């Protein structure tokens with residue numbers, strides 16, 4: 011069976027095109043070197059970075075492929091030679107890729123120690139998970155400051171929130187799973203919140219983008235664990251949205267990049283990663299539209315998820331099954347049994 | 351001579367560093383293994399985040415693990431080289447190679463009692479050795495420099511005063527060689543002034559090793575503590591549920607759950623004690639301690655436990671037995687010994703604690719149990735070593751280790767023997 015798969019993938023390098031991308035864009039016109047970037051980040055955030063890179067290296071053209079974090083992990087594990095650079099917000103999956111030997115070392119990078127692991131995995135953003143609210147739909151209710159407030163609000167006003175709250179479907183989204191497990195690890199409040207959301211008939215989403223769209227349309231009153239960076243960008247344009255970082259502990263994720271150990275264009279890949287980290291450091295919001303790293307190691311206000319071996323804990327098969335079961339019990343089951 | 355010093359110190363350093371890594375791997379392994387339970391007929395492990403986070407190193411070492419039930423992989427990395435046969439409650443350490451890198455791997459197993467018979471859960475935790483070899487290389491470099499310095503110095507000195515100095519160097523080398531892996535206190539022997547800087551740097555490097563060692567002890571203490579607190583909560587929930595449950599089968603399951611929790615929290619407690627002992631023995635808090643008072647207090651506290659087994663616990667003394675020592679440590683050591691006597695003696699027997707004063711102070715704890723197995727007597731005080739024939743008695747193999755380490759730290763000796771009339775007798779003499 012293994013050989014058959016190998017054979018098929020050898021015969022059909024184009025089998026790859028069977029993969030459905032959320033987005034696929036080519037930058038640059040050169041045919042000399044092509045760099046394939048596999049990413050979970052929306053193209054709009056990366057376009058300026060890639061364009062800036064190509065200006066410094068016009069002989070390189072970049073193919074930017076976007077897909078969800080879980081899908082990305084599968085696609086890359088299946089064929090590490092098809093991609094040069096991998097970018098994802100699911101730190102745990104990225105960590106495991108690195109621990110499992112899929113990443114190539116990049117030495118002599120001038121990057122903070124806490125934002126890299128094993129010379130192979132590099133963090134380049136700090137992005138908190140936020141509560142986002144549609145102020146119009148929220149009406150005169152007091153804005154919640156913490157998860158506790160949220161629970162109290164939903165309990166007190168079930169009608170207003172019924173089927174109008176949203177959060178990640180952790181079964182579909184790697185980032186959603188990371189946020190949920192880190193929340194659950196930090197406090198029991200998380201499970202109470204999930205139960206209350208379950209009873210309110212929460213809607214489940216694959217991605218932050220869709221949650222924000224539905225918030226804007228007023229279909230959702232409130233969404234929990236939305237990527238703060240995406241929401242902030244939208245909130246600046248539209249009046250209705252308010253982004254709140256829960257005051258007890260906003261879980262903060264770092265987007266990470268690695269270079270495939272089987273990269274076909276290793277030099278271009280290394281050049282790109284160096285350029286990316288350099289742009290991050292300059293903090294020029296036009297060229298680097300993502301939130302740069304914040305040295306939050308000593309800052310309790312922003313609880314950054316550390317790049318450390320413990321990240322593989324919740325990827326363990328047994329732990330994952332147990333977590334999913336508990337999550338479904340809290341969120342999905344109750345929803346189904348709900349009788350208005 | 352310089353070469354001897356280099357070899358000795360390097361060997362010592364390797365031993366200490368390896369021990370440090372093993373300690374941490376073992377703590378991680380225990381924290382995973384301790385969470386193994388049978389739920390709804392299948393084995394599950396809800397191990398804490400700290401299990402792996404304690405394996406973070408400066409060199410970002412990679413971490414692998416595997417969990418097996420009766421030899422079949424439940425989760426983790428397949429193909430991780432692990433020993434086939436593992437005795438329950440024993441630890442196995444090995445150096446192997448995995449995906450092209452050298453790894454240190456710790457394995458252990460536990461027997462779980464499910465309603466349909468026993469199941470063996472085994473866990474392996476492994477780590478690459480980058481941080482370890484970084485430390486060792488740094489140490490080697492220092493030691494090599496030290497060795498060269500030593501060589502130049504000693505040949506220089508030899509030219510000056512061959513006879514006197516070489517005997518002093520001999521003494522220093524000997525005192526370094528004689529040290530055990532635990533003893534990292536600075537060399538304080540008077541040395542000729544020319545050798546001052548040399549001994550100074552030797553001391554500094556010992557201090558660094560000591561620091562590394564201490565860090566690993568801290569890790570264990572932290573890990574044990576993190577396991578214990580939630581366990582206590584779970585236990586009280588289980589107890590409360592037990593009050594309410596009537597179905598015999600469920601009661602039995604709950605009772606075995608409470609037992610399993612007790613077992614884990616005891617193991618965690620002893621790990622914690624052991625870490626505390628190791629730490630304190632290096633910084634003894636000396637004061638006048640009356641061992642009789644300590645024993646009276648212990649007897650009073652442990653009598654309820656003894657009564658549960660219908661054991662008569664008695665203390666025979668001949669007046670106060672005062673000694674300069676660390677009260678907390680001594681109490682801990684004695685408690686472990688009395689604990690063992692109560693544990694391994696059958697019900698309706700006597701456990702006697704006797705103090706005597708001849709040359710020094712001696713304390714014996716005597717019981718009417720089966721006594722020690724002669725063949726394994728001299729190994730029992732090793733870390734995590736348990737007797738072959740412990741039956742279903744809960745234990746972690748650290749009790750005698752703690753007693754031994756405390757006694758040695760106070761300049762005393764611990765002897766195990768069997769009484770002619772049967773039963774075990776443990777004597778501490780100071």
Ligand SMILES: Nc1ncnc2c1ncn2[C@@H]1O[C@H](COP(=O)(O)OP(=O)(O)O)[C@@H](O)[C@H]1O
Pocket residue numbers: 690691694695717719720721722723730731735736737738739740744745746747748749750751774
């Ligand atoms: N009083 C005793 N009588 C018989 N055997 C004993 C006694 N005390 C200790 N042992 C043996 O020594 C072993 C090591 O003891 P210890 O280090 O205290 O660990 P444990 O946690 O297994 O009791 C025990 O497993 C047991 O076999």
